[in-house]
Amino acid sequence: MDPIGLAIAILGAAVSAFLAGTGSAIGIATAAQTANGVLSEDPSKFGRVLILVAMPGTQGIYGLLGTFLVLMKLGFFGGGSDVSLTMWQGWQIFFAALPVAIAGLFSAIHQGRTSAAGVELTAKRPEAMIQGIIHSALVETYAIFGLLATILILNGIQL
């Protein structure tokens, strides 16, 4: 048994949550700043813009899920404590975590910008809110595919 393998795998679990989470934080900040500007004019729009602001938050959740899936693969839950990984298996798991981490990081930042534009759209034409949400979701698609890639790769790794 090689402790470095487990360490590398845990690095993967950590990176998944922290990169995707960072992206979400940046994305939400971008959208929230625009939203605050809109609310300074019209506080009654809070409910409408909140959804747009919250949208880039999902990447952080996907990242957390990535962490969870890696930990589950390693048997952290459910009593299977005799984890033994070779270094190469550790790297495999680390690489498996990258799609959700990196796609999450960048898509959340850009989704934040799209959402910010959606907030402005909603400010001018409240009835167009859903269109703004759909556009924001188009960006999110690629974080979902990142998560999907992580799920599929993790599923394929033999421990």
Added chain:
Amino acid sequence: MALTAMQKIAIFFPRAAREQLLGLLQDKGSVEILDLKETALAEEVEIGESPGAGDAERTASDIKRAIDDVSEFEEKGGILSGLAGSKVLISDDDLKGIAESFDFGGAVKEIGDLEARRTELRTKRNHLVAFIERLEPWQDLDAPLEDIAPREVAGVVAGITRRITPDELSQALAEASETADVDVVSAEKQESQLVVFYHISEEEPVQEVLRRSDFEVQTFENLKGLPRDLIAGTRQEIASIDHEIEDLAAKGAELVRHKPHLMIAHDHFIEEARRISAEGLLGATERVGVMQGWIRAEEFDRLSGDIERVVDAAEVMLIEPEEGEEPPIELKNKPVMRPFEVITEMYGMPHSKELDPTPLAGPFFALFFGFCITDAGYGIVLVGLSLLLMKYLQVGRKILWLGFAGGIMTIVMGALTGGWFGVTPEILPSWLGWVGTMRQALMRFDPLEEPMTMFAWAIALGFIQITFGLAIKMVEDFRRKDIMAGIFDQITWIILLWSALLIGLIKMGKVPESYMPGIKWLAIVAALSMIGFTNRVSKNPAVRMGAGIYKLYNVATSSLGDILSYTRLLALGMATGGIAMVINVVALIAKDIPIIGIPAMIFVLVAGHSFNIAVNALGGFVHSARLQYVEFYPKFFEGGGRPFRPFRKELRYTRLVEKSN
């Protein structure tokens, strides 16, 4: 599946009855009035004007501002009452009566004055606060501020240093001058407030040292007295302003009593403005007025009867649309499908010769929504919540019904995949063992253990919906007698799609090898017909082939992208289930906290699962809609229709009810 049939009508009426007619049409709300300027009649009649519409609109917007202002003083109700909105229920006659008798001008002015005074006080208060903030560091200064000024023989400068300490500055000054002295008013870590004295003859070297040390000179022009006295005085002033603001708030709370009347007056003037501006759409000759519009065919008889009864000598008749004129579109579906109309309306209306895609997309939408959540427990919550809100809320029923339908599919999908609030049998206490048994009995597979099965389901749904979309288009083509398009545009595509799938399944060993040659030939024939017949107009074989090959390339790439897009269902579904499990794990950890363990666990469970439901219901809604918009609709749906907008009352603050006695 259908669109409401529309008929174009013309109404002739005595010129003087114009207002009466518009009032009636507004009440009935079933006619869309066309702008006569844009019709062939425009040159033959005099087009109406709408004098005073702007005045009524301005009055309404003044009243609206007063309503917004006065709402700030209102006591806030609970969330539910906020959602339900607080509309005034009133009968039509009372609306008019109150709007005309109520002195809204006085109330608007009173509220406006109060708000103006409040804004003024707040601005003043902000200035005073800033003033205190500026003086506060100097409050230990024992000299009146008017003394901080150059004298005949002495220079006196007050200022702030940040980069260097007061000691360092005194040292630097001592090197450059013999008379300079530093009085430290306050010294903090970040910055120090100092007063520097020197003999006037040493002005230059001292100033030079101060410049080099980034000494930020402060001037206190027009200020007299000790800083601490000034601060105390200002604090008193702020207190009296606060007092006055409180008084104003109390007065404002009293003015809230005007709000219902203002709401009524607002709606009255908005409706008046709309009616007056509608006059600009009508035309008239010397004695006879004329208007054109669209009406739902089924309402024609009733409305023409109403008009001819109320307006003397009015005449309603059906007319033919002008060349190329399209009727406005209204979707018409069975009650079960009606909530799904929201999806189509957001995308855009079909044109008049198209079918309404709502009932075709609706079931898929609900199924996809269920797929995105795949947790029966969450489904039960969604269904319950939708029913509850439908009972209490007047608004948003369509969306709530979508939540209900999606919730039902969520329960189904959750049961099939063993999702019940993300619980796994290991974490259940023994007295809840039956939950595990039930879960096991209903479950077909566990997506966390077999993601590939879920993957296959998602891909299969993609194949089904895309084939369905192409098949709809094919039927449409046949119905329009465009047999060639049906065969060479749609059927070839369907064959290529399915032969690709089957070849894949054969390679995976799921379908017997013996089908291979047949499928291959079918695919080749389909590809060749696509190449040969995509462009059916040109006689030039090279042009036809070019168009065909390009189409084939497009079909291949876009189909691949479309179908892979459905795999989001798997990822979203697993995200919901995975996060639900995380919440349970965290809750179990919380349970072990001494003393507050059980409440902490309950808090984590309730807050966590509520959050997870909210986020994933939103995600499920958005991504299910996207699959309709980007993958499904373009296969058969063109859109481009103009929604039917009847001339009617659109009240903002009131809801009309039958007059009660």
